[in-house]
Amino acid sequence: MRAPASIANVGPGFDVFGLALRDPYDLITIERKAARGVKLRKVEGLGVEQVSTDPKRNTAVVAAAKVLELAGVDFGASISIKKGVRPCSGMGSSGASAAGGAFAANLLLDRPLPIDRLVFCAAKGEEASSGSFHADNVAPSMMGGFTIIRSYDPLDVVRVSPPKSLGVVATLPDIMVPTKQARAALPKSVGLQQMVHQIGNSSALAVGMATGDLALIGRSVRDIVIEPARESLVPHLREAERAALKAGALTSFLGGSGPCVAAFFDLDWSDGKGIAEAVQAVYSDNDIASTSWVTTWGEGSRRNAD
Amino acid sequence: MRAPASIANVGPGFDVFGLALRDPYDLITIERKAARGVKLRKVEGLGVEQVSTDPKRNTAVVAAAKVLELAGVDFGASISIKKGVRPCSGMGSSGASAAGGAFAANLLLDRPLPIDRLVFCAAKGEEASSGSFHADNVAPSMMGGFTIIRSYDPLDVVRVSPPKSLGVVATLPDIMVPTKQARAALPKSVGLQQMVHQIGNSSALAVGMATGDLALIGRSVRDIVIEPARESLVPHLREAERAALKAGALTSFLGGSGPCVAAFFDLDWSDGKGIAEAVQAVYSDNDIASTSWVTTWGEGSRRNAD
Numbered sequence: 001m002r003a004p005a006s007i008a009n010v011g012p013g014f015d016v017f018g019l020a021l022r023d024p025y026d027l028i029t030i031e032r033k034a035a036r037g038v039k040l041r042k043v044e045g046l047g048v049e050q051v052s053t054d055p056k057r058n059t060a061v062v063a064a065a066k067v068l069e070l071a072g073v074d075f076g077a078s079i080s081i082k083k084g085v086r087p088c089s090g091m092g093s094s095g096a097s098a099a100g101g102a103f104a105a106n107l108l109l110d111r112p113l114p115i116d117r118l119v120f121c122a123a124k125g126e127e128a129s130s131g132s133f134h135a136d137n138v139a140p141s142m143m144g145g146f147t148i149i150r151s152y153d154p155l156d157v158v159r160v161s162p163p164k165s166l167g168v169v170a171t172l173p174d175i176m177v178p179t180k181q182a183r184a185a186l187p188k189s190v191g192l193q194q195m196v197h198q199i200g201n202s203s204a205l206a207v208g209m210a211t212g213d214l215a216l217i218g219r220s221v222r223d224i225v226i227e228p229a230r231e232s233l234v235p236h237l238r239e240a241e242r243a244a245l246k247a248g249a250l251t252s253f254l255g256g257s258g259p260c261v262a263a264f265f266d267l268d269w270s271d272g273k274g275i276a277e278a279v280q281a282v283y284s285d286n287d288i289a290s291t292s293w294v295t296t297w298g299e300g301s302r303r304n305a306d
Numbered sequence: 307m308r309a310p311a312s313i314a315n316v317g318p319g320f321d322v323f324g325l326a327l328r329d330p331y332d333l334i335t336i337e338r339k340a341a342r343g344v345k346l347r348k349v350e351g352l353g354v355e356q357v358s359t360d361p362k363r364n365t366a367v368v369a370a371a372k373v374l375e376l377a378g379v380d381f382g383a384s385i386s387i388k389k390g391v392r393p394c395s396g397m398g399s400s401g402a403s404a405a406g407g408a409f410a411a412n413l414l415l416d417r418p419l420p421i422d423r424l425v426f427c428a429a430k431g432e433e434a435s436s437g438s439f440h441a442d443n444v445a446p447s448m449m450g451g452f453t454i455i456r457s458y459d460p461l462d463v464v465r466v467s468p469p470k471s472l473g474v475v476a477t478l479p480d481i482m483v484p485t486k487q488a489r490a491a492l493p494k495s496v497g498l499q500q501m502v503h504q505i506g507n508s509s510a511l512a513v514g515m516a517t518g519d520l521a522l523i524g525r526s527v528r529d530i531v532i533e534p535a536r537e538s539l540v541p542h543l544r545e546a547e548r549a550a551l552k553a554g555a556l557t558s559f560l561g562g563s564g565p566c567v568a569a570f571f572d573l574d575w576s577d578g579k580g581i582a583e584a585v586q587a588v589y590s591d592n593d594i595a596s597t598s599w600v601t602t603w604g605e606g607s608r609r610n611a612d
Contacts, residue, residue: 015502016509150510150526158510158522189495195531196321198501199508203322204456204464206509210516216464220456225501
């Protein structure tokens with residue numbers, strides 16, 4: 001089955017917002033095995049050298065094992081992963097595999113778990129790889145659309161269907177942003193007025209997603225806390241964002257902890273290609289290769305046939 | 307015309323969220339005068355001794371004067387106010403007068419200002435009284451429904467229509483919470499994880515308002531930053547909130563900077579009277595008089611006939 005990439009953070013929604021993409025995605029295959037436990041059969045595709053094959057650290061395996069454990073079944077499984085999302089991209093690569101692992105394991109059950117349980121299991125998979133419990137990538141990879149982590153304890157995810165005409169350009173420059181460094185760059189505290197700013201914009205962004213107001217979405221992706229703190233880790237970020245806006249994007253921002261440069265556009269007005277070209281030109285002018293996906297928001301994990 | 311009371315802050319949306327109430331409201335009367343400038347003719351009603359009659363400090367007069375100034379007209383006006391909202395209540399009393407003053411002055415114009423300009427003028431009126439530029443009460447008093455201040459500079463307000471069945475119980479105990487003290491109790495900074503919590507809940511609350519999800523609204527009114535800091539200024543607050551929940555409220559919280567204790571309920575399941583009685587009983591048991599309004603969210607400023 002397919003587990004889509006996702007863009008977390010999304011402007012002011014650090015650790016809260018995530019958006020599923022239609023492309024790219026990981027492909028996960030699962031086979032039921034008589035012996036308990038989940039094994040990793042094969043990992044192939046993009047950036048496999050960075051994917052842990054340790055069953056205690058591989059996000060898909062841990063997530064699948066958690067599903068089988070919660071279901072209390074007496075069988076196991078074997079998983080194969082084909083990565084369509086490069087690790088350390090800011091596009092939810094480990095989250096996609098985690099969501100896919102949980103979703104695939106669920107297909108083996110006579111009494112499937114509800115989707116919020118699957119998100120929890122996938123977040124456990126993420127935790128095994130990153131060391132911290134985050135759901136802002138696994139939630140959209142599992143549920144699709146735009147997701148809000150209302151609460152982490154207990155985990156409570158709100159899913160919103162974004163407007164149909166919301167296009168996304170995700171550009172991945174050939175740069176590595178170590179997640180640890182991206183975390184270390186974060187401020188420990190924020191001023192009260194900064195919080196007010198983030199709350200105003202994140203609430204307005206969520207309403208824009210829920211009511212299909214692209215203009216509101218465009219002007220609400222404003223983050224004065226997280227992205228400024230990480231800006232120096234992603235060369236040419238501001239330049240790339242400016243290029244996207246100049247080429248007609250509604251807004252442009254750092255995807256996840258980077259280096260993905262994300263841009264939203266209106267599918268009724270643009271095909272997004274010019275935005276992708278403009279962002280890629282910023283990197284090629286600086287002798288940095290990049291890949292762009294011109295896509296839209298997408299559905300969550302699903303069987304290939306669906 | 308009428309300018310309704312409002313409840314600002316609303317859970318995690320400090321300085322951002324506001325909700326217009328159907329009751330109570332201020333009544334404002336305006337008369338065009340040949341001489342420039344806006345005069346205060348009369349103030350009557352609840353708590354008038356706390357309403358400034360200084361034309362440079364009265365929120366209705368300052369807001370009305372700002373409207374006439376922006377419109378560039380060569381006439382003036384005289385205003386009368388009948389307070390239905392007690393000052394220092396946490397129910398947007400000065401904001402209601404400010405919104406009413408701006409709305410009334412606009413009725414005198416051949417070419418009325420757009421509503422976002424009126425909100426700006428009303429916020430200027432608030433500023434004259436409180437010393438700081440806030441729009442989270444004047445915005446709902448002007449526009450009605452649930453409002454989000456996305457940005458203060460430039461001022462950008464997003465209006466959302468809450469669900470029809472959203473009932474509100476606003477209980478005002480006979481306690482004074484000086485606004486200055488309420489401001490002084492605020493933390494200067496918040497931890498990053500606290501911010502994440504507030505953003506998750508405020509975004510979810512905004513989505514609940516926009517999509518008519520009362521259960522989501524109920525569980526998203528969670529504020530771990532502002533209300534805890536102010537709790538000690540409002541005697542019996544937690545007790546009153548617990549009583550409201552026990553009587554069937556979806557959620558209960560400090561209205562504005564208090565002492566208003568607000569509760570939301572589902573009009574399809576309750577008439578709200580039991581909630582009001584339960585909250586009032588907490589105060590009467592402690593020999594504190596109180597007034598309750600069992601009402602709903604309301605429209606913004608409007609002519610009496612509308």
